Amino acid sequence: MGKIMRSRLTVTLAAAAVVGLALPGVAGAADGSTQVRSNTACNDGKATAAENVAIRTSASPTAALVTTALKGQTWACASSDVILGSRYTACGTSNGNGWFRVYNANYEGYTASACWG
Structure with a gap:
């Protein structure tokens, strides 16, 4: 491989790595499996709703609604891991x-991690 091709490949891979780091929680596993990432909203086992937010039966916006957490309410959270x-x-x-x-x-249910602080 020529020097120019290696250089372009290096730049492309570096750019892809930066995009992956800049957009945490957006990329999923290539095989569709569940992965976990850390979430600072739940570091101490509690999270506070940043606005009114749905609590659902599974990690999907179309899952059945369990209830709604109101803005400012603090709920216990299972861990600091985010499920994709x-x-x-x-x-x-x-x-x-x-x-x-x-x-x-x-x-008890699942909620969009972006809605908690």
Whole structure:
């Protein structure tokens, strides 16, 4: 491979790495398997809703609605891991797919991670 081709390949791979780092939670596994990533909204086992946000039966915006967490409410969260699920547009995020499990004394379900702070 010529020097120019190696140089272009290096630039292309570097650009792809930067895009992957700049858009966490957008890229999914190539094989469609579930992956987890860290989420600072749930670092201490609690998360606060940044706005009114749906709690669903699975990590999908079309899953059945369990309840709605109101803006400012604090819920317990299962861990600091984000599950990569179905894509959503919510809370200022387009094409997001990071979800995590939240619960309180009455409800438990999955929610778009972009909606929690």
